[in-house]
Amino acid sequence: MNLHQFRFVQEAARRNLNLTEAAKALHTSQPGVSKAIIELEQELGIDIFARHGKRLKRITEPGQHVLKSIEVIMREIGNLKKIGDQYSEQNNGTLSIATTHTQARYVLPLPVAKLRELYPQVNISLHQGSPDQVAKMLLDDTAEIGMATESLANYEDLVTLPCYEWQHMLVLPKDHPLVHKKHLHLEDIAKEPLITYHPSFTGRTKIDIAFASKNLHPRIALEAIDSDVIKTYVRLGLGVGIVAEMAMKDDPVGDLIARPLGDLLGKNVARVAFKRGAYLRNFVYQFAELLSDRLTAALVAKAMTGHVNDYEI
Numbered sequence: 001m002n003l004h005q006f007r008f009v010q011e012a013a014r015r016n017l018n019l020t021e022a023a024k025a026l027h028t029s030q031p032g033v034s035k036a037i038i039e040l041e042q043e044l045g046i047d048i049f050a051r052h053g054k055r056l057k058r059i060t061e062p063g064q065h066v067l068k069s070i071e072v073i074m075r076e077i078g079n080l081k082k083i084g085d086q087y088s089e090q091n092n093g094t095l096s097i098a099t100t101h102t103q104a105r106y107v108l109p110l111p112v113a114k115l116r117e118l119y120p121q122v123n124i125s126l127h128q129g130s131p132d133q134v135a136k137m138l139l140d141d142t143a144e145i146g147m148a149t150e151s152l153a154n155y156e157d158l159v160t161l162p163c164y165e166w167q168h169m170l171v172l173p174k175d176h177p178l179v180h181k182k183h184l185h186l187e188d189i190a191k192e193p194l195i196t197y198h199p200s201f202t203g204r205t206k207i208d209i210a211f212a213s214k215n216l217h218p219r220i221a222l223e224a225i226d227s228d229v230i231k232t233y234v235r236l237g238l239g240v241g242i243v244a245e246m247a248m249k250d251d252p253v254g255d256l257i258a259r260p261l262g263d264l265l266g267k268n269v270a271r272v273a274f275k276r277g278a279y280l281r282n283f284v285y286q287f288a289e290l291l292s293d294r295l296t297a298a299l300v301a302k303a304m305t306g307h308v309n310d311y312e313i
Contacts, residue, residue: 001040001043001044003074003077004036005036005037005039005040006040006070006073006074007026007074008022008026008033008036008037008040009037009040009048009066009067009070010067010070010071010074011025011026011033012033012037012049012056013059013067017049017055017056017057017058017059019033019034019056034054037049044066046060046062046063046066047060047062047063048060048062048063048066048067049063072277075275075277075278076277078141078278078279079277079278079279082278082279082281092121092122093121093122093123093281093283094122094123094124094125095115095122095123095124095125095144095145095283095284095287096125096127096142096143096144096145097112097124097125097126097127097143097144097145097146097147097287098127098128098129098133098134098137098138098142098143098145098146098147099126099127099128099134099146099147099148100128100129100130100131100134100147100148100149100201100202100225101128101201101225101226101227102201102202102227102244102246102247103147103148103270104126104128105226105227105228105247106227106244106246106247106249107147107246107270107291108126108147111287111290111291112124114290115283115286115287115290118283118286119283119286122283125143127142127143130198130200130201130225131148131149131150131151131152131200131201132151132200134146134147134148134151134152134273135148135151135152135154135155135158135273138158138273138274138275139155139157139158139275141275141278144274144275144278144280144281144284145272145273145274145284145287145288146158146272146273146274147163147270147271147272147273147291148270148271148273149166149202149203149268149269149270149271150200150201150202150203150204150205151200152271152273153271155273156276157275157276158273158274158275158276159273159274159275159276159303159304160271160272160273160274161271161272161273161295161299161300161303162269162270162271162294163269163270163271163272163291163292163294163295164269164270164292164294165267165268165269165270166203166244166245166246166267166268166269166270167245167260167261167262167265167266167267167268168203168206168207168242168243168244168245168260168261168262168265168268169242169243169244169245169247169248169258169259169260169261170184170189170240170241170242170258170259170260170261171230171231171234171240171241171242171243171248171256171257171258172234172240172241172256172257172258172259173234173235173237173255173256173257174255174256174257176240176257178192178240178259179257179259184259184261184264185264186210186211186214186216186264187214187216189218189240189242189264190211190214190216190217190218192218192239192240193219193221193238193239193240194218194219194220194221194239194240194241194242195220195221195222195223195224195230195233195234195238195239195240195241195242196220196223196224196230196241196242196243197223197224197225197230197242197243198223198224198225199223201225202225202227202243202244203244203265203268206265206266206268207242207265210264210265210266221233221238221239222238222239227243227244227247228247230242230243230247231243231247231251231253231256234256235253235255235256242261242265243258244268245258245260272288272291272292272295274300274303274304276304277304278304280300280304285297285300285301288300
């Protein structure tokens with residue numbers, strides 16, 4: 001057995017058992033992938049995949065165990081390469097960060113700038129996407145560290161740690177009647193056209209749950225993944241907005257009124273995530289510490305070795 005066979009089996013599983021797509025991803029031929037998988041099955045004495053003719057139909061029960069072992073082997077191969085990079089390049093290299101637009105726009109600039117001061121030879125690669133895409137980029141080794149509010153804790157193969165708490169803000173034009181209402185209620189907001197995040201972004205789940213708990217069904221006039229877009233449409237009079245509180249800090253225009261909604265919608269927790277069992281270079285630990293005073297290199301190291309999964313904020 002060899003690493004090529006392991007890669008072919010792993011990629012076939014990732015590509016929904018489509019050998020043509022697996023071959024394209026690995027820059028080889030479909031017959032070559034098929035032959036290598038069959039040779040590995042013969043060597044192991046089991047079928048990794050059940051077939052219908054030449055087509056793969058499903059992963060067998062022993063195949064599931066084989067895939068788990070291959071994942072460990074390939075992860076450790078990647079770790080060996082990272083160890084080599086760390087000690088050959090020392091403080092050089094690239095830190096790949098997967099995150100959402102809100103974190104990239106409002107939270108990461110200062111920590112990224114500080115890291116560049118500490119490690120001027122380290123390049124930063126920012127990959128933006130939905131929380132589920134952030135998780136996938138970590139699992140696929142596209143990124144070493146991820147940051148988002150939704151979804152990350154739902155992935156068993158990720159180690160996640162709370163980074164900071166935040167709340168949503170109601171964003172209003174200065175002349176809106178809700179600006180002067182002493183006590184806001186969800187019923188007040190539900191009467192207005194609402195401009196807020198797409199369902200998979202920036203704590204939108206909390207917003208939906210809060211309204212549903214009161215049997216309220218606000219009219220969502222517009223959904224976006226970008227807080228600046230939400231504020232733009234509030235300025236145009238399309239409705240009232242709900243954005244993350246960090247999006248209202250140092251707002252360059254300053255023509256909107258923001259009211260906190262923590263008591264109505266609850267608190268949100270932004271989390272950092274790493275692929276379980278991955279080898280983290282020194283500057284990755286350093287970057288985690290820069291993200292929050294609640295994160296330390298020692299805490300991340302313990303989490304990565306399975307000694308802690310979470311901690312109290």
